[in-house]
Amino acid sequence: MRKSFVVSMLSASVLLGGCQAVNTTSGGAVGVERKQYMxxxxxxxxxxQMYAQSYQQTLSEASSKGVLDKSSAEAKRVQAIADRLIVQAPQFRPDSAQWKWEVNVIKSDELNANCGPGGKIIVYTGLIDQLKLTDAEIAAVMGHEIAHALREHGREAMSKAYGVQMARSGAGALLGLGESSMAMADTVVNYAMTLPNSRANENEADLIGLELSARAGYDPNAAITLWNKMTKASEGAPPEFMSTHPASSSRIASLQAAIPKVMPLYQAAKK
Incomplete structure (x- = not known):
């Protein structure tokens, strides 16, 4: 166990030593101020650029299967909501105004949506259809995903994984750890470093997404109804401490506490 602990400490040292502390966005009304290491x-x-290539490959595969939706009423609805959110993104990150944003809808039963680095958005129809989402609830989902891109959580995770891999290779040679010990060390590093930050990232995306939606003129209370629907759709989810996503009760409580901060923005946008 001591060797595993040393590996985790080496991982942290490599990560911090090779990284710069940055804050990718302004804090906004919701006050997201955590420093990130990249x-x-x-x-x-x-x-x-790397993600853009992967994104285009996903679109090509969807197109070849006939499930890339470019013209339906649902696709136009998603695009219109995304446009209102994207206009607000520079409030948190001015350079996002120059990003090559893309919004695409894929016909699938999957309950999912994502926005990758650089503003590449995909929404799966299952999310909208099965949960019967309102426009404001769609905005809550997309705002959350856009927030991940604005905060560069993907790059942050890659930086972290790179640091862990470098430390793992170096520590394995240095300490003479066998495969079983290294596997245990990986688990220590994973739970000691990666998962807590992932939960923090999810909370940041919730808060920034809430503000983006409010600024775009969507009722922030829709984030609560959205996650209530998500909770019903994902019964049997793993406990919070073992998951990269906060438990629904924690997530909803955090959102409820932040709604008063963004409600004036929503009311101003309505006017």
């Missing part, structure tokens, strides 16, 4: 050799542009 590998300087892994630039924003590089990550955006």
């Amino acid at each position: 590998f300087s050799m892994l630039s924003t542009d590089e990550v955006n």
